[in-house]
Amino acid sequence: MKKFSGVGVALVTPFDETGRVDEHSLRNLVNYVIDGGVDYLVALGTTSEAATMTAEERAFVVRVIAEENAGRLPIVLGIGGNNTEQVIHDLATLPYLQLGDAILSVTPYYNKPSQQGLYNHFKAIAEHTPLPVILYNVPGRTSVNMTAAITLKLARDFENIIAIKEASGNFEQATAIISGMPKNFIFLSGDDGIALPLVSIGASGVISVIANVMPGEFSSMLHLALEGEYGEARQIHLQLGEMFKALFEEGNPAGIKAALHARGVIACQKLRSPLCEVSETLYQKIKRLDE
Template sequence: MKKFSGVGVALVTPFDEMGNIDESSLRNLVNYVIDGGVDYLVALGTTSEAATMTLEERAYVVNVITEENAGRLPIVLGVGGNNTAHVVEELDTLPYLRQGDAILSVTPYYNKPSQQGLYNHFKAIAEHSPLPVILYNVPGRTSVNMTAATTLRLALDFENIIAIKEAAGNFEQATSIIAGMPENFIFLSGDDGIALPLISIGGSGVISVIANVLPYDFSTMVHLALEGEFGEAKNIHLRLGEMFKALFEEGNPAGVKAALHAKGVIASQKLRSPLCEVSDSLYQKLKRGV
């Protein structure tokens, strides 16, 4: 499962000006990030705006990505939610799951379950998933934090729970997970801006937003760090510092879509409501950064 080390890119879903999926731009993006040196693709994550898509649209996005990828890189599919029974039903029935190599499943949002509730939720997912499971802890979006103790309990109890995308921004929690995790478990940063220091304490990589737009620079930084070449990795990290912040200044994926549009990778920076495009001032800042 070390194929999920390094850089996974949380792909955006390009839309045209009418709000429909832009297949041509999506294909272009897939080739752009692969050529840039990322290690695997993540479809239907938060950055994809999957929450605004129908089941048919999600299947279409996966089909396009799979076809354009043509077996070059592993593919991780986002499958999660705040209704355990519904997530389990999707794991049992979604036809496009056979096109993936693992699933990424977020902690349940809005409900604010206890740690036992989180354990029960992911236990059900592990027992039904036809693919290896990557946990996703992102309390800034879900209003619930999965503790290191719960993460480690899941990692030890279920062999098919292979990794965590940890986006709590808490170094003490990250340290506890890395110190106690099983030998083959994979710790992935969920934040681009702290991927380098997390790798320095034993992390194996990152599921990245910035890799959509600067895949070569960011992948080079991560690969250097994983090889222990922290001097040059640090230089790249510092050079990317302003972009780490700018991409999230008016929300994700608004920032990264604006940057991709400015770079000419996608034809439109259109988002689906309730998200909206970035201000002109931020667009110009992003344009200068890419």
């Protein structure tokens, strides 16, 4: 399962001016990040705007990514929700699951379950899929934080729960998970800006937003850190510092789509409502930072 260490890129879904999935730009993006040196692809994550896509569109996006990838890198599929029974149903019926090497499953949003409720939810998921499961804790989006204790219990109780994407930004919680996790469990940063310090205390990688647009620079930083070359890694981290902030200044994935459009990787920075494109001021700032 170490193939899920290093840099996973949370792929955006390019849309054209009419709001439809832009297949050409998506294929271009897949090749761009692979050529940039990322270690695996993440489809249908938060950054993909999967919440605004139809079931047919999600299936189409996964198929296009898998076709263009052509077996070069592992693919992680975002499969989650706030209705446990629906997630179980999806695991049993979604045809495109066969194209993935693992699933990324977010903590249930809106419902605000207890810690026992979170354990029960992921227990059910682990018991209904043969695929490796990467837990995803992102309280800033879901309004519920999964504690280190529950993360560790899930890691110990289920062999196919192999990793966590931890996006709480809480170093104390991250430290507790890293210090107590089983030997082969993988800790992944869910925040680009703190990936380097998290690697310094034992994280094995990151599922990244910035790697969409700067796959070479960001992958180099992360790989150097994993090899213990912190001096060089720190230089890249500091160079990327302003971009880390700018990409999230008006929300994700608005910032990363602006950066991809400015670089010419995607043809249009269109987002689906209720999200909207960044301001012209921020667009120009992102272009300037990328020069």
